[in-house]
Amino acid sequence: MTQQNAIKLFEEKKVRAVWDNETEEWYFSVIDVIAVLTDSPNPRKYWSVLKTRLVKEGNQTATNCSQLKMPAPDGKMRLTDVATTEQLFRLIQSVPSPKAEPFKLWIAQVAKERLDQLQDPELSINQAMADYKRLGYSDNWINQRLKSIEIRKELTDEWKRCGLQDGIQFATLTDIIYQTWAGKTAKEYKLFKGLKKENLRDNMTNKELVLNMLAELSTKEISVVTDPETFAEHEDVARRGGSIAKEARIKLETETGKAVVTPLNSKKHLKLDEEND
Template sequence: MTEETALKLFEEKQIRSIWNEEDEKWYFSIVDVVEILTESPNSRKYWSVLKTRLKKEGSQLATNCSQLKLQSSDGKFYKTDVADTEQLFRLIQSIPSPKAEPFKLWLAKIGSERLDEMQDPELSIDRALEYYLQLGYSENWINQRLKSIEIRKELTDEWKSKGLKEGTQFAILTDIITKAWSDKTTKEYKILKGLKKENLRDNMTNTELILNMLAEASTKDISQAVNPETFGESKKVAQQGGNVAKVALKELESRTGKKVVSNLSVKKRSENTGLKEENE
């Protein structure tokens, strides 16, 4: 099954999701949906109780829901109950919530948008641009972020061509790259910025984004040049790619006297500067 992971936004709350290219369906994290619909402080427990009840009632939702690996707030991937759009509509009927109707409309819109994007990939870029503008990001930052998506895709394509596995191996290599240039793993970086489920790159400054792009682009170029044959060799390449950006970081810090890696996040920049990039 060919899959592509993503984060979808409903009323500024994130829902982990996976797109299955074979059956052209989105699969959504049930606990994330439950959290939004119920505003429960413990959505996993709520879903566990509801799932038990639905099984007793003979509901197909409880018996047929799949489990797929989704990234958790700690950066690791765990098996998580997921449901497709049809199953989520059944779930919504089982949960009394004032958000039920707008959530149904959101689900229908997501499915339609994805099919449109498959026919015209530029639409996904346009939607990303619109999303970041609505959040108040500067155009300069947005241009960097969209470029970072392209560079990340080139790197993951290179990893796939080497037979590396999405999920654990990709996460390990990403951690090596991030640690090499920033002295922090992805988890440590997110803790510094006070993030949980939020995307780390969406909370980087312009300079952080540029250095991360340099690290990932360098890793891809080195990989293509040396052609690693094992995961162990790819780990060494990831270290080398991150080191390229580390050299640039040290040079910049020596000339400016300022630390590049910061605790600034979207929320903090919004509070302090109205989301204007501090280094525009």
């Protein structure tokens, strides 16, 4: 299951959701939905009591709810009950709330927007641009970030073509690319920038993004022409691709006297931009 975690807002209240690319379904946190509908001080207990009652009544909706890992308040990924759009519609009928109807419309709209984006990728790009803009990123940075997403996908598509698996193999090769051009693994890079769960690329400067794009683009191009078969060969290709960006980094640092890899993250970077306005 290829998943993408997201936070959706309904009347300024957070509802955690996971998009499953394989089933093309949103899975929503049931506890978050209960919190929205009931304003209960303990939505977890409310759901526990409701689930027990529904099971006793022979209602299969509660029984069919799955569990997926979602970010908890402490920042850790924890298992929680989730429901699809269809399951949620049935659950909402069991929760007396004046918010039921507007919440149903909200769920339907969230599902429709995602399906529309799958049919028209330009909508996804527009949404990403709006999200980054809302967070305060500059237009120049946003353009670089969107391009980096495209280049990263081309690289992972190439890895998939070669039979590699998303997960540990992708992570290992990505670490090699980072280590080669930036001198740090992804974990070390994030620690250097003071990050925890945040996306590393969302916290790169323009220069870092450009050089990382060069490293990933080079890795993809070398892979296409060499067609590596073993994982060891893929590791070698990743080092070669990263080396091209490393040479560019060293050259740029020599010419400017400034380090490319910096501890700046999005908060510090945005703050600097605000001070310069």
